Amino acid sequence: MNEKKAAILGEIPRLRRYARSLLRDRDSADDLVQDCLERALVRLDNWQTGESPRRWLFTIMHHLFIDQMRKVNRRGEAQMLPLEAGEAQAAPAEQVESIASREIIDALQAISPDRRAALVMVAIEGFSYAEAANILGVPAGTLMSRIARGREELRGLLDDSARRRSIRVVEK
Amino acid sequence: MTRRDFSERDIHMALDGELPGEERMAYDSWLETNPEMKAKSVRYIADRAALRAAFAGVMDEPVPARLRQALLGEATVRAAAWRSRWWLSAAAAVVLVAGGLAGYVAGIDGIGRGDGADDQLAEQAIAAHVIYAAEKRHAVEVPASDKDHLQTWLSNRVGLKLVAPDLAAEGFQLVGGRLLPAGHGKAAMLLYEDAKGERISLFVTAESADKAKGTYMAEKDGPEAVYWLDKGYGCAVVGSLPRERLAAVAKSAYGQLLAGLAS
Incomplete structure (x- = not known):
């Protein structure tokens, strides 16, 4: 195994985590990671050794994700995206999620892909604003407003699901 | 005293580590005097902790074989499906x-x-x-x-x-x-x-x-x-x-x- 591939291998857990936060379904997320790795291999020469492969790989994966979102929208399959994921889609059997985790994962899926990516990039993956803006290819101001809107939206959705849960409890 | 006015925007910056160190103290005292903003900040911090916790397990999962194979140049699982037949x-x-x-x-x-x-x-x-x-x-x-x-x-x-x-x-x-x-x-x-x-x-x-x-x-x-x-x-x-x-x-x-x- 050469040096570059070894460095990329070390990034796979992070790429999978990011993909999972973007797509929820485990297989779809791993498909995205696999596409990313395949594209990275083709462009291996574009990446200088010594430079962290993380930003490079996240940039490749983000482009693939955006392409995929566009495709879904164009084909009119946007309704396949779980807007009310809690109801519309059963949690994958192999994933043991607490109620809190499931609610926040569902809520994250319900916000717009652009805001989701920006928020996850900073809040989970720990990139700086400058790094995240660079990876997502947007100005810093756009990134900041996506993060702020994303957080507000997420909070609203979490409040909604908490409310629904309490109504269910009352109905029992 | 505060050298500048803070706003909701600073809550995000503080949370994401983007607030300059020298403004931190002024920000903290601003937050203490604004209960509404303080509540927002607390809430966002909790949401972030929940987000991180929800995806933390992925990092511990073993790398799937098909991803290793895709990277290391061995036959991929997708291609192998037809190759077998x-x-x-x-x-x-x-x-x-x-x-x-x-x-x-x-x-x-x-x-x-x-x-x-x-x-x-x-x-x-x-x-x-x-x-x-x-x-x-x-x-x-x-x-x-x-x-x-x-x-x-x-x-x-x-x-x-x-x-x-x-x-x-x-x-x-x-x-x-x-x-x-x-x-x-x-x-x-x-x-x-x-x-x-x-x-x-x-x-x-x-x-x-x-x-x-x-x-x-x-x-x-x-x-x-x-x-x-x-x-x-x-x-x-x-x-x-x-x-x-x-x-x-x-x-x-x-x-x-x-x-x-x-x-």
Whole structure:
């Protein structure tokens, strides 16, 4: 195994985590990671050794994700995206999620892909604003407003699901 | 005292570690005097902790075998699915193409060898390549981002079960495809591009009664076609690549197309 591939291998857990936060379904997320790795291999020469492969790989994966979102929208399959994921889609059997985790994962899926990516990039993956803006290819101001809107939206959705849960409890 | 006015925007910056260190104390005292903002900050901190916790487990999962394989260049699981069943016929086909190329390289080429169906196919394929591969923005009708639709559409029009070969191992990514006239029928053209922007195309038609294979060049220094015909289909791979590379691409494309046709 050469040096570059070894460095990329070390990034796979992070790429999978990011993909999972973007797509929820485990297989779809791993498909995205696999596409990313395949594209990275083709462009291996574009990446200088010594430079962290993380930003490079996240940039490749983000482009693939955006392409995929566009495709879904164009084909009119946007309704396949779980807007009310809690109801519309059963949690994958192999994933043991607490109620809190499931609610926040569902809520994250319900916000717009652009805001989701920006928020996850900073809040989970720990990139700086400058790094995240660079990876997502947007100005810093756009990134900041996506993060702020994303957080507000997420909070609203979490409040909604908490409310629904309490109504269910009352109905029992 | 605060040197500047803080706003909700600063809550995000503080949370994301983007607030300059020297403003931190002033920010904290601002937060203490604004219960509404303080509540927001507390809430966002809790949401972030929940987000991180929800995805923390992914980091501990073992890397799936198919991802290791995709990276380390072993056979991918996706490709292996057909290889298990179509290995023998694909392998046989590859030998035929390689044989044809070896013949060409040895100087027994097909240039000016008359006007058979094979030459017609190769000429059409080269003509299409010359026109469309040069187009930057309008090279294809359906882009690769819509690959499933592209395959279904071209399959229906051409009358063959077409699978766009994955040529990533050869350095080529699918750009997309288009439908073209070919003889009395229709042909599918699939366009690929490598990291340097070099393009090759695959030209597939259902019209063929001959059985032939070879390489063809319409003019000196022009793009070259590697083609093969069998009962019911003909295919050409066209590009201006070094011969060895074109041969490797054609070999890979042929194996995958054949597997797709038979599936």
